[in-house]
Amino acid sequence: MSPKQQRGEATVELLLDTALRVYAEGGEQALTVNAVTKASGVSLGSLYHHFGSIDGLVDALLMRWLERLLGEMVTALEHSRTARTGVRALTRAYLSFVREHREAGMLLHSSRADRLGMTQAARLRDAQEARLTPMAAWVAHHVEKGEIAPLPVPLIESLVLGPVVGAARRWLTFGDIDLDEAARVLPERIWRSISAEPE
Template sequence: MVKQQRGQATVDLVLNSALRVYAEAGQQGFTVNAVTKASGVSLGSLYHHFGSFDGLAAALYTRCMGELFEQMIAALLRTRTARTGVRALVRSYLRFTEEQRDAALFLHASAYSGYLAVHAEEISAAKSVMLQPVAQWFGARVAKGEIAAMPGPVIEVLVMGPVAEAARRWLSSTYEIDLAEAAKLLPDSIWRSLRPQ
């Protein structure tokens, strides 16, 4: 039990250090040497827990994604109507982006990096599990006629696409976008694309 706790403490230390390294040094500075130096964990220990540096990146991506989904699902499940649910989902994503900028940055930037490719199947499987409560919530609203009948992936694109793009632009700092303004405007725009005609 104690050994298991120490192992989990090491995993958490390495993941926290890796996120800090990524936030401070960017993708170019996100290296195994930088992470071992920041965490104080040996290279052997890192490989023992994650298998490879790509395995570490995949574990960090999955953890950040889990934190985002946890917030979105909590917000979604507190609502009573389809419209308030969509609004809560959109706003929780944008709030996560602002409040947990480092995790949001890693999620958005890593989606286009090569180091997750090796673990694409396990990341996809983890995302599928995390997405299940959201898919069930939307499926129930479609069944009740509160949301237009569309395939789940189309609903996901309509809801998550604009929000993810707003977050990506804010995180990149290359476009001027105000997240507070996006949180006011996007929910109703997205809702209009989902409501039955």
């Protein structure tokens, strides 16, 4: 199903770009096959040839941006020596991403992201193993080094990502959060929650 010819590649790109634009302009209900074909000039046949269904298209769009987001998060971790700085870098990477790609961020946080009964996390696990495994490994590694409290990895991940995702979500839909302040304050607060050091 992935394109074998260059024109196919171009069509796929065009469709994905157009889909995000349509979503950005008209919101979720606007994201229909018809709207995307009209706005892109691509025919129905091509859309279905490449994506199989409207969900397939949205899916691919989500994947594209999720890949980017996770990539930046993993990079942030890899460039950090200690667990503490890792948390800071991860938080900043995440918040910068949603600030710089508002529409994509909204798509990732909202609604369609859970299509087909999978949550963002589940989707990650299935298709982004290459990105997720390093994060879990990173956590496990720092737990073993005694920096992070000896808790199950999923709980650590909830403690770290939960507040970051929550703050991003809130900024996206409400705007009652100052992203700079969040990037400054959350990391140290999150760190207190997962640190192995006694209270």
